[in-house]
Amino acid sequence: xQMTADQLRDNYLKFFESKGHKIISGASLIPENDPTVLFTxxxxxxxxxxxxxxxxxxxxxxxxxxxxxxxxxxxxxGDTCHLTFFEMLGNWSLGDYFKKEAIEWSFEFLTRxxxxxxxxxSVTVFQGEDNIPRDDESSAIWRSLGIPDSxxxxxxxxxxxxxxxxxxxxxxxxxxxxxxxxQPACGAECRPGCRCGKYVEIWNxxxxxxxxxxxxxxxxxxxxxxxxxxxxxxxxxxxxxxxxVYETELFAPLMAKIKELSAARPENPDSAVRAERIIxxxxxxxxFILGDPKGGVKPGNVGANYVLRRLIRRSVRYxxxxxxxxxxxxxxxxxxIDNYKHVYPELDRNRQTIIDELxxxxxxxxxxxxxxxxxxxxxASALTQHGQTVLSGRTAFKLYDTYxxxxxxxxxxxxxxxxxxxxxxxxxxxxxxxxxxKQGDANFKGGLADNSAVTTRLHTATHLLHKALQxxxxxxxxxxxxxITPERLRFDFxxxxxxxxxxxxxxxxxxxxxxxxxxxxxxxxxxxxxxKAKGATALFAAKYDEQVKVYAAGDFSMEVCGGPHVENxxxxxxxxxxxxxxxxxxxxxxKAVITNKG
Ligand code: SER
Numbered sequence: 001x002q003m004t005a006d007q008l009r010d011n012y013l014k015f016f017e018s019k020g021h022k023i024i025s026g027a028s029l030i031p032e033n034d035p036t037v038l039f040t041x042x043x044x045x046x047x048x049x050x051x052x053x054x055x056x057x058x059x060x061x062x063x064x065x066x067x068x069x070x071x072x073x074x075x076x077x078g079d080t081c082h083l084t085f086f087e088m089l090g091n092w093s094l095g096d097y098f099k100k101e102a103i104e105w106s107f108e109f110l111t112r113x114x115x116x117x118x119x120x121x122s123v124t125v126f127q128g129e130d131n132i133p134r135d136d137e138s139s140a141i142w143r144s145l146g147i148p149d150s151x152x153x154x155x156x157x158x159x160x161x162x163x164x165x166x167x168x169x170x171x172x173x174x175x176x177x178x179x180x181x182x183q184p185a186c187g188a189e190c191r192p193g194c195r196c197g198k199y200v201e202i203w204n205x206x207x208x209x210x211x212x213x214x215x216x217x218x219x220x221x222x223x224x225x226x227x228x229x230x231x232x233x234x235x236x237x238x239x240x241x242x243x244x245v246y247e248t249e250l251f252a253p254l255m256a257k258i259k260e261l262s263a264a265r266p267e268n269p270d271s272a273v274r275a276e277r278i279i280x281x282x283x284x285x286x287x288f289i290l291g292d293p294k295g296g297v298k299p300g301n302v303g304a305n306y307v308l309r310r311l312i313r314r315s316v317r318y319x320x321x322x323x324x325x326x327x328x329x330x331x332x333x334x335x336x337i338d339n340y341k342h343v344y345p346e347l348d349r350n351r352q353t354i355i356d357e358l359x360x361x362x363x364x365x366x367x368x369x370x371x372x373x374x375x376x377x378x379x380a381s382a383l384t385q386h387g388q389t390v391l392s393g394r395t396a397f398k399l400y401d402t403y404x405x406x407x408x409x410x411x412x413x414x415x416x417x418x419x420x421x422x423x424x425x426x427x428x429x430x431x432x433x434x435x436x437x438k439q440g441d442a443n444f445k446g447g448l449a450d451n452s453a454v455t456t457r458l459h460t461a462t463h464l465l466h467k468a469l470q471x472x473x474x475x476x477x478x479x480x481x482x483x484i485t486p487e488r489l490r491f492d493f494x495x496x497x498x499x500x501x502x503x504x505x506x507x508x509x510x511x512x513x514x515x516x517x518x519x520x521x522x523x524x525x526x527x528x529x530x531x532k533a534k535g536a537t538a539l540f541a542a543k544y545d546e547q548v549k550v551y552a553a554g555d556f557s558m559e560v561c562g563g564p565h566v567e568n569x570x571x572x573x574x575x576x577x578x579x580x581x582x583x584x585x586x587x588x589x590x591k592a593v594i595t596n597k598g
Pocket of ligand 1: 204227
């Protein structure tokens with residue numbers, strides 16, 4: 001059935017609404033108050049506390065569209081369907097329905113609403129492992145819907161188990177749905193999960209009934225949850241009979257522009273196609289990261305900033321390969337923004353920032369790319385001449401430090417020359433800085449909220465600080481960004497000038513006074529409108545008329561927020577501002593700590 005992405009999103013949400021689900025807003029791409037993760041990687045991510053048993057203000061059946069960034073598959077980008085940014089349609093049962101309803105609704109939506117023929121659908125189920133039995137129940141449900149055994153494949157844990165998103169948390173067996181794109185099988189063994197591209201995974205129903213503990217045990221959860229995720233790009237690709245996601249309307253204008261700007265063709269036509277797709281994917285992801293309503297991620301050397309830098313720089317290198325002239329990031333960004341602004345108006349609002357940041361990063365990299373490439377070629381040819389195959393960690397570090405080549409970028413260049421990179425040597429050369437970026441990367445792959453006691457306290461301290469700033473500086477001093485690590489809180493807020501020493505001590509004093517007062521921190525669910533009417537600070541617009549959580553610290557502060565928070569401000573012990581500095585034009589930044597770290 002021909003369908004646009006707009007129609008698909010709409011149909012999906014309406015379908016699940018008709019099955020009793022409440023439509024909620026997707027979260028920001030940049031998780032707030034979550035030091036262990038760089039980006040939102042799945043629709044379930046912002047819902048972790050509810051999957052673990054906390055009550056969601058909108059009930060036990062939820063559905064949404066979630067922007068996701070995943071860089072785990074970055075090397076596969078360039079094929080027909082792997083992307084670093086994608087939109088995930090999801091429906092959740094929080095201890096409500098389970099396998100039967102989830103699978104039956106998936107099947108109903110796929111066949112009746114999207115018009116896939118049952119013969120096009122193959123599924124996989126969990127084959128059992130680690131004392132957790134094979135998922136015969138899911139197989140039986142698929143069979144009852146008319147999917148024959150020949151298209152129900154039982155696969156091991158590495159294929160049919162999802163989560164936890166980080167080291168610990170909710171997880172469980174899943175059943176994945178694949179559409180056969182009609183191309184011939186690549187061999188006798190070709191089946192869902194095969195890399196040849198015949199079977200495209202478009203939807204995953206996860207039965208989250210376990211909690212993985214820090215010791216690696218799988219404890220049954222007290223509630224049985226369903227977490228599903230359907231990929232928008234892949235689904236409309238299959239619905240419209242395209243061979244690749246790049247032909248869908250979400251990419252077509254971008255691909256056309258890239259072709260138009262290309263002045264050279266690499267000898268190998270496959271490399272040209274791959275380069276075009278990588279540029280398109282990385283630019284789209286970068287635009288969404290830079291345009292995120294929460295803001296704050298800029299190209300840089302650590303964590304999320306580093307991921308963004310890698311994406312932009314990788315795209316610049318492939319643009320060079322295609323003979324695309326400098327300044328291209330601006331024209332591609334304009335296309336992405338125009339293509340998506342009706343769904344994500346924040347991109348239009350942040351158009352200037354997106355373009356400025358992309359252009360600046362492109363220019364920064366342009367300056368050193370040629371020199372770095374020369375350095376790389378020199379070393380690579382010397383190695384090859386001497387029959388050596390490993391590029392030293394020291395060289396990789398120099399390419400990073402002097403020429404701004406991210407490590408995986410150097411690895412990719414090396415691979416093209418049949419060389420590998422001594423990554424351990426690189427790590428050693430780069431230990432100090434690398435400590436931070438490695439943590440960032442691991443965190444990115446990891447993914448779960450570290451709702452540890454310390455970060456929870458800092459989160460509450462952030463609310464107190466926010467309010468105190470408004471008291472001392474005025475109501476304009478609103479949050480522009482927040483980031484919490486177990487060591488400190490960082491808070492960006494609107495204010496045109498440096499704070500005076502006196503203002504800083506006043507803010508500190510006010511916060512400490514609220515801590516001493518031992519205010520109870522309470523949470524209430526209400527509509528955003530009611531929250532605003534009650535005077536709660538609400539930073540981010542909600543798309544739908546949904547329930548939000550409002551956290552109040554006694555009579556002092558009230559903010560719309562997902563939590564978590566301490567129960568009493570007394571738990572913070574004390575509060576100290578370490579630094580007040582400029583963040584960007586009109587935005588100041590405070591770094592602060594609490595003195596009870598227990
Ligand atoms: N969390 C699961 C996934 O990402 C289902 O959404 O595949």
